[in-house]
Amino acid sequence: MPKVDVVTVKRLPQYHQILQKMKQRGREYVSSEQLARLLKVDPSLVRKDLACMMTGVQKLGYPVHLTMKKIEDLLGMRNTKEAFLAGAGSLGQALMAYTGFKQYGLKIAAAFDADPAIAGKIVNGIEVLPAEKLADLISRMNIKIGIIAVPTDVAQEVADLMVKAGVLAIWNFAPVILHAPDYVIVRNENLAAEYAKLSYKLEQSLCRRSEVNENYVFEQTDGEPALPEGK
């Protein structure tokens, strides 16, 4: 069990994506400096991240293909894990269609929906079953990952149900913070909050821009050089 920091694990898929592109272009080696530039981090951080899995080659850098393999091993990308999806509305359907998951070893084994108009259909090759069957099938199929894409007001309820049935990780896309016992891993995705962050940064940068503009106007009227931006 190589104990790897989660901050590192978070970056590994990104290294993998970049390496994939480089492999396609026929690159055999890549330096920590190049990876770092693409991820906007420091080269020494790249070296530290990769050091937990493998060793690079002096003068050349890291072998592209081997590094990908090592990342795949560590993340278990090659052994498929099955998950159940609660909620087959538009968000649920988008998750079923998302092409990125397969590569990382995630398979949505079945979806569940309370709406009888949807249950029974097959969406993107995944069977949608009636919501009542969720708990029973989780236990019987020994499913460990539950994905939640139900309306906000029933999200906690569905999570509780999943936990009781034996799920050990919950990936929640409803805009609400879900709670579960400590032994269950919960990831609240919350796109609305992500947007709030993006929007705030945008606002800040617009302010900075207009400030710069004001300085510029000032400069024109009185001839003072504009202040250099603080670094």
Add this chain to the structure above:
Amino acid sequence: MPKVDVVTVKRLPQYHQILQKMKQRGREYVSSEQLARLLKVDPSLVRKDLACMMTGVQKLGYPVHLTMKKIEDLLGMRNTKEAFLAGAGSLGQALMAYTGFKQYGLKIAAAFDADPAIAGKIVNGIEVLPAEKLADLISRMNIKIGIIAVPTDVAQEVADLMVKAGVLAIWNFAPVILHAPDYVIVRNENLAAEYAKLSYKLEQSLCRRSEVNENYVFEQTDGEPALPEGK
């Protein structure tokens, strides 16, 4: 311009969600201690976060309604910002249907798709236009936010187009790291990478569990008390 740290901004929508629930239940005041427990952070962090907008009331805590308002003001939740969405496939459609955005002031003004079978339709009340019109309409409508939900291999191309047309923030849902000039804010969502993290944590916790189990077996055979888990 109250300069607030982005780590704080990230938490504000979560406070807002919690406060909303409390308001519904008729709560008038909430203490930093209670908010902290629900967000799994330290009470002093909550106080620090809120201090940038307002002041609490000694002995009572923070007034629920006012705190919500302050957060709404700081995040600009009440003045709608328009964004364009590139890609009206299943992911794009899910984003158009996502109810969480409206509350935070995000309106998808129009969507664009290269597929003539989709372009021309109206999905969730949002018009889907042909991809050729994207750039021109961004400039003419002075759109600042571009959302990308196109296939991975054209994502960078679409981003470049958006930047050239004047977009200042890009929210990317394709599983690839997009690059843009420094003055453009880019947020790469990358669900596949999020999954990798979740999956790794799950694996770790399963290991810990089986280790505990092994200890337990050992204990049975020789009568030693199990070691307490490191804290």
Add this chain to the structure above:
DNA sequence: TAGATTGTTAATCGATTAACAATC
């Protein structure tokens, strides 16, 4: 060899937590 790049330690930076005086 000289030069490029790794692996790793120490320094720095930034965010969270602990502590506690102020106060209603």
Add this chain to the structure above:
DNA sequence: TAGATTGTTAATCGATTAACAATC
């Protein structure tokens, strides 16, 4: 008043970056 809770400073923690010897 006594007690609860804030606001804020100092201490701690953890992650990133800088520096540099090792090495192919």
